Amino acid sequence: MSETPLDPSVLDMLRSLTSPGEPDVLREVLELYQKDMPRRLAQLATAGETGDLQTLERTAHSIKGSAGNIGARALHEACAAVEHAARDQALEPARAALPRLQVEAARVDAAIITLLQT
């Protein structure tokens, strides 16, 4: 497990996308990610409780996409585990993979808060 939840090379890539006179792309991306995450995490938890495999698969896939975009590798992997289990109709493994996803999401959130403060 890497000690940094966000891959520095991806963050550098996002920084490099800012054109002169335009808003800071890294900041915009991280803020958008944070704004959208609580809703999706709640969706995921509910789908886990009710055994809604389709929502589990779709929501995990969606979070995985965001995680990939900000270089959150561990979260990306945790999402893939939930997504693949749900796609294979394996409810219990999908449920069992949820806590790791939530832990990684919390680590990413903390890292983003630190980044945005600086």
Add this chain to the structure above:
Amino acid sequence: MPGWDVLVADDEPVSRLLMSVMLKRAGFTAVHASDGEEALAMLSADQAPQLALLDWMMPRMDGIEVLRRLRTVPSNTPPYVMLVTARDATQDIVVGLEAGANDYVAKPVIEAEIVARLAVGVRVVELQRALADRVRHLEEALGNVKALQRLLPICAYCKAIKNDEHYWQQVEGYLREHAGLQFTHSYCPTCYDRHVRPQLEGLNPR
């Protein structure tokens, strides 16, 4: 690429934002759809974007279904569509291309790659447009040739032609309109002797 709209169809807002930023930096204009049905409607509209980045897994209609429906509609200038998705297994690439995708890129997207691939799309769309224009011109020309292939009523004396509106028209005018022929007026030796010389002699009486 100033003047080129690109549809970015993705339900995930961070991906939409990132792709839009990359497109804008390359001079494209990004227009957005957040599900498959919206994407299909935008690609089917008049003045639809000719380039599209289409996510595979979207609510209401996935990218594959959008492509299948889009490709059932015949068009001389079909949009250039790239599937953009985290799915990167060989089997998925085959499914995507067979459904009608022009190209395929894996998420997370890389700026240099997506811009280079879109430039290929621009070349393909420009080529299609040029071919469609050429076909249209040839069809117009063929229509004129067909008009000339039927029996034309022509006056046995003055050689006027009865045109489609049943008016008697000078042969030069008729051919100019139907075949684009240009004429320059002159006279043949026989007509010179028969018509022109007597007139000239009439002007200069001995």
